[in-house]
Amino acid sequence: GDSVTQMEGPVTLSEEAFLTINCTYTATGYPSLFWYVQYPGEGLQLLLKATKADDKGSNKGFEATYRKETTSFHLEKGSVQVSDSAVYFCALIKEGAEGSQGNLIFGKGTKLSVKP
Amino acid sequence: DAGVIQSPRHEVTEMGQEVTLRCKPISGHNSLFWYRQTMMRGLELLIYFNNNVPIDDSGMPEDRFSAKMPNASFSTLKIQPSEPRDSAVYFCASSYSGIQTEAFFGQGTRLTVV
Numbered sequence: 001g002d003s004v005t006q007m008e009g010p011v012t013l014s015e016e017a018f019l020t021i022n023c024t025y026t027a028t029g030y031p032s033l034f035w036y037v038q039y040p041g042e043g044l045q046l047l048l049k050a051t052k053a054d055d056k057g058s059n060k061g062f063e064a065t066y067r068k069e070t071t072s073f074h075l076e077k078g079s080v081q082v083s084d085s086a087v088y089f090c091a092l093i094k095e096g097a098e099g100s101q102g103n104l105i106f107g108k109g110t111k112l113s114v115k116p
Numbered sequence: 117d118a119g120v121i122q123s124p125r126h127e128v129t130e131m132g133q134e135v136t137l138r139c140k141p142i143s144g145h146n147s148l149f150w151y152r153q154t155m156m157r158g159l160e161l162l163i164y165f166n167n168n169v170p171i172d173d174s175g176m177p178e179d180r181f182s183a184k185m186p187n188a189s190f191s192t193l194k195i196q197p198s199e200p201r202d203s204a205v206y207f208c209a210s211s212y213s214g215i216q217t218e219a220f221f222g223q224g225t226r227l228t229v230v
Contacts, residue, residue: 044209
């Protein structure tokens with residue numbers, strides 16, 4: 001079945017370091033891809049998305065490019081801040097039957113800790 | 117708007133007891149989702165409702181789990197009897213028109229069954 005695989009955490013970085021969190025997916029057809037962020041004590045929030053190959057999603061300095069050839073959607077940020085400390089989830093969704101929306105499939109999450 | 121409100125935030129219960137988790141979706145949203153988050157399995161969709169009607173409950177793990185949405189502003193997830201393996205964080209989310217990817221999540225209920 002469809003699945004999402006993320007790099008295992010935790011990831012610990014110093015402030016202003018470069019961040020990459022790897023995400024690869026397995027899916028038939030053409031899924032849409034997402035990154036969600038979960039700050040401590042809060043629910044998930046959509047961070048960015050890409051709906052077709054070669055699309056780049058971006059938000060709050062984070063970027064991810066939909067790479068169909070490598071089935072990847074790696075999350076990057078050039079200079080992380082302490083406030084970016086959170087758990088990051090990669091996810092995919094496909095179109096369901098009769099054009100309906102299928103279910104979101106999440107990776108297991110990667111915990112990021114940024115030290116001052 | 118206060119967002120999606122879940123209660124309680126934390127629940128500790130003994131094995132065999134009934135547990136009820138509650139959710140108030142964002143006013144005007146007509147779709148509601150229940151998720152479970154564990155270390156082993158990550159985040160999984162349990163059930164979702166559209167206009168108070170359960171649409172897909174294929175993620176509900178066992179008959180011990182049940183969910184209801186008696187009106188547009190309230191939903192419950194009940195576990196009876198509870199077991200230690202039910203320990204997890206349970207999230208409720210709501211959206212307009214069933215769009216999961218546009219759902220807003222509550223802060224979650226951390227359930228511990230001892």
